[in-house]
Amino acid sequence: MPAFHNFPRVAVTTLRWGFLLLLLGGSVGSVCALFLWLLDQATDIRFEAPWLIFGLPLAGVGVALLYQWFGGKSAAGNNLIIDEIHKPGGGVPFRMAPLVLFGTVVSHLFGASVGREGTAVQIGGSFAAAIGRLFRLHVQDMRLLLMAGIAAGFGAVFGTPVAGAVFGLEVLTLGRLDYAALLPVAVASIVADWTCHAWGIHHAVYHVGFRGIAAADGSMFHVNAILLVKVGFAAVCFGLASRAFADGVHRLAGVFQRLCPSAWIRPAIGGVLTLLLVWMLGTRDYLGLGTVSHVEGGASILNFFGAGYYPWSWLWKLVFTLVALATGFKGGEVTPLFFIGAGLGNALSPLLGVPVDLLAGVGFVAVFAGAANTPLACTFMAVELFGATDVIYYATGCFIAYLVSGHTGIYLSQRIGTPKL
């Protein structure tokens, strides 16, 4: 902190950054609100018009052509933003935001199994870059603003502002966290989340009733040693699932690239494969976000926290999502990772004798922690979504999954700061 005679300079810097971050958080929060509203509409329409799934191959090709004609560097997505923070270069084009928003909504309308965090992060990054260019920020300030943009998108889209802030710091480098942007990411993420709620957006609410909110005396403490060991064992499985996802999506993308060098045709293959999978399994539960199911008792993230048993849903969601992402459908990875994690937690729960809501909750955050290499952000996410009483289990799950998941991760441009093990 500068000395007090620097007060005018400090005041100007504070006001300037305050303005930039309010502008960033407000705009990203608003666009994320629009995005979440459109996603809801698209999902509802798809539930009511199931024949839309037959349009999936064509829809994928349409979006891919759009990217080919107008996208420029936008196709690099999240990796472009992370690269730009590590090694400022050509900048992040503004067109990334509308393209990825449109592309993701199309994916969900026609039923591709993709998520939304990638979209939100790209909206955040491209708005940050645009604001930075508008106010002619220096390279170092631009880096901070880009991190704040990532945090804003993430915080708003999941309704988890503290996790968003930590994610913006943690995602850049595997095994290391740098505090330079600590306050900018927090402000942007909180403002974006607040704005998104102010537009009337509500997020899904998950109930982890295990042990309730707190002990009778108000104390948060309870750790059952045996339960913790069981959760630790499950976390190894969660980490291996993260690894299968991250490795799988990169390998499968390579296979499809060799099979079909034209990027714009690949989504057609993915669409047809998805149709075949739906026909083979006779269920549409693995299309789209998967937060809720259109049939009573269907496989969905919310249902994994309840009494139903879904032994293989996590695996099918993994297959559907690998197919969609590896063939170039637009959207994020994280909500499918939530689905895979909560589903795997549901599947392991009776085998290990762990309450299903607890293990679904741990899996929800742990598979994502392992795949994105962001264990602290995911622990905070669990606290923001499920409450504080079981934080020790969430932290254990995220930390172990992080260690077990290897060095790949879903973001290839993430640098390796400190190797694991």
Added chain:
Amino acid sequence: MPAFHNFPRVAVTTLRWGFLLLLLGGSVGSVCALFLWLLDQATDIRFEAPWLIFGLPLAGVGVALLYQWFGGKSAAGNNLIIDEIHKPGGGVPFRMAPLVLFGTVVSHLFGASVGREGTAVQIGGSFAAAIGRLFRLHVQDMRLLLMAGIAAGFGAVFGTPVAGAVFGLEVLTLGRLDYAALLPVAVASIVADWTCHAWGIHHAVYHVGFRGIAAADGSMFHVNAILLVKVGFAAVCFGLASRAFADGVHRLAGVFQRLCPSAWIRPAIGGVLTLLLVWMLGTRDYLGLGTVSHVEGGASILNFFGAGYYPWSWLWKLVFTLVALATGFKGGEVTPLFFIGAGLGNALSPLLGVPVDLLAGVGFVAVFAGAANTPLACTFMAVELFGATDVIYYATGCFIAYLVSGHTGIYLSQRIGTPKL
């Protein structure tokens, strides 16, 4: 993660580390339980025998002589452990543990205003070093075990295992967090905390009733933008208090060293000054830990969360603690920092129009976050002590206090990784 053909090596490493960390966590947790029990006894005895305060100068001299004769490098305390992790050298002597435990209990029996985290961290560090020597660990493994020892001591003494784990990673370097020890710190901290509870130790329970545990629909979300701005303003005050504490203790120690070059006489000065302060103010509320007061409605951490108003208690605690620590009394800094933070929150609450329990809770963790430069550990601590619903206010408080508090901090051997601002 190594490939599967390395399974035997991975299994051996896992078992070996599991054994080391269970041993470390179990022993540190047990000694911390003994320490907390002794502290309770010492505080009770002091409440019942108020004349003990007159022994404070002599008690301080006695402990200082003990360190001079038998302490060796132990007097360097926390800084020795942090230095040893950054630059392995002469090692951490085992005698540090019994000496600091005895010295701290003596401080509390006679009423010095000190804390307990330093003691717990030193117990953790010296047990880790002893176990490392016993099993002939390599330098790199010894570093990990020392971090785990810090985490174990911190987690057990405050009953906050996740905060303890993150503290063990975060305290080493200002502005940067390295994940190499992620799992060891978590295991050690959780085991130590569990062991400490298994011995029947209970921690103080703080009630932050503001907005309750969760919204009616189970959702954790609520952010009031105006309230958040007010908390942010208070957090600047918290950060300045952190700064006054960290700068103050180092400067005052320098002054006392010039006034009185003999280290063993200095506690006598501190003891006499403390007696004078007690006589001048006519209250014993600022002696010892300050978690509870021996008189109804007295200034104490628990009372700061309630209806009473204590406008200057934080300042007097600051003065008492600077005097005790700068003249060489043994004990930690953190519980006095909790007192100063919660007290300042109590004092600011009517001025800013923020619910007193919320602002006392934010101050509790934020002043500590600023003084120790550990904003993430302190945010987790708030979650573990006060619950999840207000996490956004705790994070804001800790992040801002961290930024405002300058580069000094209470741990001088902390390296600067990424400068603030």
